[in-house]
Amino acid sequence: MTIEIANTKVIDQYIRQDRMPHIWCPGCGIGTVLHALIRSLVKGGYDMDKVAMVSGIGCTARAAGYVKMDSFHTTHGRALPFATGLKLANPDLKVILFSGDGDLVSIGGNHFIHAARRNMDITVICVNNFNYGMTGGQMGPTTPTGARTSTSRSGNYEPSFSIPALAAASGAVYVARWTCLHLRQLENSISEALTRKGFSLVEAISPCPTVYGRLNKQPTGLDQMKYYQTASSVENGADPMKVGIELNGKITCGKFVDIERPSYLEMAGFDKETR
Amino acid sequence: MTIEIANTKVIDQYIRQDRMPHIWCPGCGIGTVLHALIRSLVKGGYDMDKVAMVSGIGCTARAAGYVKMDSFHTTHGRALPFATGLKLANPDLKVILFSGDGDLVSIGGNHFIHAARRNMDITVICVNNFNYGMTGGQMGPTTPTGARTSTSRSGNYEPSFSIPALAAASGAVYVARWTCLHLRQLENSISEALTRKGFSLVEAISPCPTVYGRLNKQPTGLDQMKYYQTASSVENGADPMKVGIELNGKITCGKFVDIERPSYLEMAGFDKETR
Amino acid sequence: MESQVVLGGFGGQGIILAGFILGQASAIYDHQSATFTQDYGPEARGGACRAQVVISDGTISYPYVQNPTAMAVMSQEAFTKYTPELARVKNPILIIDEDLVKPANYTAKYYKIAATRIAREMGRPNIANIVMLGFLIGVTGVASAESVKQSIRDAVPKGTEELNMRAFEQGYSQGIEAIKAN
Amino acid sequence: MESQVVLGGFGGQGIILAGFILGQASAIYDHQSATFTQDYGPEARGGACRAQVVISDGTISYPYVQNPTAMAVMSQEAFTKYTPELARVKNPILIIDEDLVKPANYTAKYYKIAATRIAREMGRPNIANIVMLGFLIGVTGVASAESVKQSIRDAVPKGTEELNMRAFEQGYSQGIEAIKAN
Amino acid sequence: MSNNGHLSGSFYFNGDIACAEGAISAGCRFFAGYPITPATEIAERMSERLPEIGGVYIQMEDELASMAAILGAAWGGKKSMTSTSGPGFSLMMENLGLGYMTETPCVVVNVQRAGPSTGLPTLVAQADMMQARWGAHGCYSAIALCPSSPQEMYDYTIKAFNLSEKYRVPVLLMADEAVGHMSEKVTITPPEKLKLVTRRKPTVSPDKFNPYQPDADLVPPMANAGEGYGFHVTGLTHDERGYPVMTPQAQEKLVRRLVDKIDKNRDDIIEVEEWDTDDAEVVVVSYGISARIVRYAVELARKEGIKAGMLKLITVWPFAESTIKRLAPRLKSFIVVEINAGQIVLEVERCAAGQTKTVLLPGMGGAVHHPDVILEAIRKAAK
Amino acid sequence: MSNNGHLSGSFYFNGDIACAEGAISAGCRFFAGYPITPATEIAERMSERLPEIGGVYIQMEDELASMAAILGAAWGGKKSMTSTSGPGFSLMMENLGLGYMTETPCVVVNVQRAGPSTGLPTLVAQADMMQARWGAHGCYSAIALCPSSPQEMYDYTIKAFNLSEKYRVPVLLMADEAVGHMSEKVTITPPEKLKLVTRRKPTVSPDKFNPYQPDADLVPPMANAGEGYGFHVTGLTHDERGYPVMTPQAQEKLVRRLVDKIDKNRDDIIEVEEWDTDDAEVVVVSYGISARIVRYAVELARKEGIKAGMLKLITVWPFAESTIKRLAPRLKSFIVVEINAGQIVLEVERCAAGQTKTVLLPGMGGAVHHPDVILEAIRKAAK
Amino acid sequence: MNYWRKPLDRDKVKPGDFEVHILKDRCKGCRFCIDFCPRQVLRDSDDLNTKGYRPAAADPAKQCINCGFCVIVCPEFAVSVAMRLEKEPNV
Amino acid sequence: MNYWRKPLDRDKVKPGDFEVHILKDRCKGCRFCIDFCPRQVLRDSDDLNTKGYRPAAADPAKQCINCGFCVIVCPEFAVSVAMRLEKEPNV
Ligand SMILES: Cc1ncc(C[n+]2csc(CCOP(=O)(O)OP(=O)(O)O)c2C)c(N)n1
Ligand SMILES: Cc1ncc(C[n+]2csc(CCOP(=O)(O)OP(=O)(O)O)c2C)c(N)n1
Ligand code: SF4
Ligand code: SF4
Ligand code: SF4
Ligand code: SF4
Ligand code: SF4
Ligand code: SF4
Ligand SMILES: [Mg+2]
Ligand SMILES: [Mg+2]
16 A cells, blocks of 8 residues: 655645746745745644734745735835734734845834834744845845945945844844754744744845845855855854854854743733733 | 133024024923033034034924034934935034934834944934923833833833944944933033944933923922932943833943944045045 | 903913813803814923813804903913904903013903912912913803813812812902902 | 837846847947837746837837837747737748747748757857847848947946857857848 | 723814724724824824723834834724824825725824924914825825814714725825814714724635625725635735736726726715805815814805805815816806815816816915905905 | 046936936936835946945935935035835835925936836836825925936936926926836937036025025025035924924915925926927827827827827926916817826816816826827827 | 654655655756755756756655755745655554 | 133132023023032022023022033023132233
């Protein structure tokens, strides 16, 4: 007797098959990160009817259109306040924000620090590809100093943000970073983040060969993945203020913050009775 | 032979006499902070023709209308990007931002973290009165948890930002905090901040008796000043992540950050020749 | 019948609250139409401010005071700014806080009360507005004293009702007397 | 005289660049009027994309291709999507990349070249667009070869000019031959 | 207070508080806002009232966030509202557009003050009326209501919620500082007499549900998040499944419908009040606080024997085109009274189509018109 | 390249790049922006070009910041510009309003794409035209130009800077995706032939200088920061000294002037192009990319012997009211072609005042009109 | 999910029972699966798919150990590993 | 500024030469200067100013040491300290 089990059957169940193939470029890591999120959700046994994904605008943000669940593809930078409204209107929902780096900390930076401050009960997955992919690869606040982009052809001279530092300083209770190569760890971190009350953030460093890698001597996704392989090191508990990423420099991965403090829902005294 | 020297002659020279009295309430500390700033400028020997003050909207922001120099009272939260444009268009100007806490880190939070990240050559004086004074005293991101305001009548349940923490995490090179009682230190800190290249921030904790103090058992400016007197302690070099202020709790004052890193103008290679 | 009442003073004196109380008294307890509007500047304290109450037994289209039938002023600035409007009306009633306002060049008849002083003597300078309101009601009768008292009870912070009642009574009785003296 | 040229393929093949080069050659070096427009989707790579070049010795009001006089397609999707438009025109010139397009049900005459294969053989798969452009010019003569070569030199990254010249020549000569064979 | 949080009886409220109470009566249970004069009192009231009745008040970091939050809350199943004034309204435009595109029911209150920019924060204007129609990029149709009294602040807020739920569209309550800060008696509608509309729910099972498939009235039924429909919502142009489709055809279909669902239902949506228009030779058109002043001036004119009438626009948008067209041929003149440099007058003039004169009485803001000015204009127009 | 950074000769540019080069020719030396399709290429070009010529390019964190930054830079003495598309334009409204209120010269480019909301980011529309006029709160008058080709992108950008410096007002270049992304030959004006306008400077000493005291043309001379004038600038209503004054009188004076300085100078500002209107029975009104298509359709109609003409609006705002009024009485019909649900048609219809019909050919966006549709409408209207 | 971690009754299962499936037309040829497979099971196909990409394909000569990495790394959700469980008849 | 820090030739200056001036109509009566003066030089006035505030006033009986705090703490820019320098004729 022979039984066949096809693994991808699992992911296929949670993806809108009728929208495949997705728009992401060959070698782009967004699909990989999305896959990790879905595995975490499935493994966590979440009722998908009670999970909602919110995103802004960008290549990463397109993910909301590919998952089979209530999903909201909103405006650039405003996904977090939208998600805040959604969560507070129906606290039974598990609300996940799937966001690009530009969406989250460039135009969306204010909402990011305030949602973290409030310890709003939302899990954020940020695909950081060091640039604005969707609009053709301009520099942004996560672009490493020195990197070439379509608006910094002779090298970006701005200092860059470390997203974990910003999240931690603003009050996030869970902060982790992995690359698109650290898939088991990424999945685990997302699983952990999903269980935390309050504001949790998982950053996934991801290739964007088409517009970022191309100008920075890593023209394929594979080049970027190999860079992650050689340049990354795992340092759980590292000080989030010290995990900045320089151009083609070291990538410190790991879980940086995992603390407890009352979440917004708890502080606001939400309970089933008064709702 | 008798010579009379009247001290206030000095301040009067830099204040628009024809706009006195100002609109601030009895016991409000904004005038006190503004006075400290002007003393620092005078002491520093700055050419007032080359100093510009930019503010947003709020009680604090009204300061721009009272100083005798090029001054810009812009829109709520957008003073920093306005100041950025002004500074980059004419780097010879010493650009000072005079801002309320709401202006700076509520609606203006994104510009704040990005200006700090860029290490933009601007000195920020933030009058923190723990609420939105101008609109009648609503809670905001600096309102201590538990404080009563007109939109948190039974006590604010949101955690609050510590402005020095946010500034430091975002990249400011100079960060200090004083209250309206620490006037010599405040003046010194402002003087230091003015000389630093890049993004410097001096926070001045200030009474707002009319709308904040009144609801929080400190109905006069004097009550609030006395609270500062008893509750404040000076800890130069304190970790900015650990100087949060709780309701009627300890106020850690001092210079928290004073580091060097290339300012925006330096990174961007500004020099007189190419301008 | 339409009464048009103006209360003037500076921010922080409770002028606005007094106007609100009067409007509420008329609308809710006297069952009249009553609009209450206010003018204030950007200052939270200080600066001239004004409350306008229009009371009518019909409907009120125009909710502002055009021809003030009564005016109470509690600051010199308010006196200077608002009293010229009284010229438009026949026999308007003007009331001043005598310690705060010098009615220079005002030739018509007016009433005066030391509302602020009285309030201070009662230990709460910030109830001068209620003293003044009482006086105004006593002099003009634009609303019934009972209604105004009920309205005060609704509007003032819990625990201060009695104090406010006394303040009102003080002003009111002086007002009645002033009228009698007239 | 107006030529209306369409280049179709998928994102990443350099279709847009080829169209730009042709437009620039006509406008700047052939001194014609020439508009170049493009259609593309949200994808940075993949997805059908199209370049339209209208070349005229007069002025061009309508800057889009209405009746394509020549079309080069480099993907099956583009073939399916765009070739029906050829039906509007008498004797249009269709060119396909023979390895990427199967011209099923296309009954009229067409030209073919293995542009992508040739490019790969030259060691740079991403110059297939220039090979195709050369072939198009060879077959249609919508712009002069010299002008196109100059335009290529302006448009391609420094250091790749010679490679691109060779790619152009390859395509061009095959185009001339194809015409002769006709 | 009744158990659903509804007050009962009559109160002396200013317009802002009346608005907050109207929202509560309408079933609003989510408010996100940011303080701004002269709308702050709405937020303040909501911050006290909502937690008492199981609703949510959240003060956001700015107006961009407030607008986004109420959209999210609407999809979370709550009736939601925000309130602001000019500067904040300007900041809401992008996400208001998202509301139009995603057909999200919600109410946005703008208590207008004088602009442009910071202008006169504490003084009246009606100068955001065109912004209410055109302030966001792209094509859409808008609904905007203008109250003239605290009672109307209460009533029209309920109306606004009803329209927003019925047509799945953000509805704008375009109040003004004068009405917002004026106090007057407000009678709360008893719960049993309230006519509340709630979004139409899907009637098919999740696998058959197309979230953007409209019913005959061009409005699609709406599922809330968490109800098992697993739908996708996007600000991109989308088809009936809610999937992005990047074609002019999809755009034509979707956006045409967004415009038409308001325009074709205009008879149901538009409300006006006419006084003495039957025999009028001059009709004064106005809305909001101005309508009150105009009413007074028209009464004075009638007393002088002038055949003056008045048209008060309750719904300023969509514009009461047919009313203007009906009245125009019989009139000597329209007079439009608004506290701006001339906004709704453009629509009046357009619809009058040369059949009668259109005279504007503008005001840059800071004060309502003096009735004498209006009366004088009526006299002149009636000659 | 000449020494002031000006290219020379002819180039094959798309409209976006032509716009950037126009700005450089006009003397723009400060650009703040945020990427957005289909305007990104303007920013990209500026990021390369400005540093070469001693200018400043800065990419801000969002469009709110970009708009604020160019205002700041203008006061710092630089000619400044930003570029965006619908979503970013919506975000700029509040600070654009500050620009109007403080009379700050600068240029804002909107390369329009199809909305509302995210819509069709890569496809054409002309649906932000009313937003350009009314998108910010409060009363003001706006100047907006619409280019129809890359060459006009270059030329009109220069024109925009000139108007903005002359009238101390933010000027809007309302381009569209079709023109922005279309490439065509662009001839750079030689520096010696360029007519550049620069803000009028104070002629009095600092102690006598009132920063908001207008000259006869209603425009006040402008001092830059750092020049020793020690002036105050505020978004509040202010007097001629620039001091806040919170009265209806100050408001009336200031805002009236802000409106009038555009409206009363409209003859100097407004530019249109008319073709074959002299004997026309049908005039097609359009702007931007549509004007090109219309031109083609009108030529076809003329070939058929139809007396068709065309009015192209170069300045859409202020609106060419007098031209419409002049043409209306002689026509069978106006036809308005625009890629939106009907915006400028409202103004045409208003000004036509019933003297002739006004027919709209709308388009929700994503594509330009097919010339046949226009031709057909002309045929019908001419009957 | 994560079936590869299921404690398999190893001795009852014959090695070599894993088969890698790639949805050829979904693959965009990024080569992530090829380069990071610990057993070099995957390689380039010889021809292009309908989108013009060169998809990955399993080399039948190589032994997949079902580590699952190719499945989770693939950005296109194109890879699956199938397992033939040949159970003992009497179990 | 900060003249009070000027190294004064103390022995050449008579003590008691400092006079505190308060612009009465600018004062809003916050009492900062009164409460924080190290020498209790300042006190409430007896009457109100034109704005209705009770301004601070110097008590002539008290000795100001020109520490300057009242000047810098006053939010109204209302306070100044004047100094009579009686120099020796031959300096
Ligand atoms: C208000 C607004 N401004 C700009 C844009 C254009 N835009 C779309 S996506 C994007 C950046 C996306 O970057 P990121 O969030 O890092 O996502 P990625 O594409 O890199 O995954 C920008 C600037 C927009 N859609 N809306
Ligand atoms: C866009 C916008 N939103 C809201 C406001 C209303 N507003 C004016 S000042 C202010 C808050 C001021 O608080 P803060 O900056 O702390 O200054 P303070 O008055 O306390 O000195 C607000 C919300 C505004 N002017 N503009
Ligand atoms: S542009 Fe970059 S981020 Fe966007 S899909 Fe392509 S590779 Fe991914
Ligand atoms: S309200 Fe508060 S911050 Fe504003 S002037 Fe008064 S005391 Fe100062
Ligand atoms: S499951 Fe592991 S061993 Fe098998 S093909 Fe995939 S990567 Fe290679
Ligand atoms: S990882 Fe996926 S897309 Fe990449 S080569 Fe392998 S199968 Fe193809
Ligand atoms: S200067 Fe010092 S000692 Fe003199 S009055 Fe002022 S605070 Fe008192
Ligand atoms: S500090 Fe200034 S305002 Fe306060 S009491 Fe003294 S003099 Fe008056
Ligand atoms: Mg990114
Ligand atoms: Mg504050």
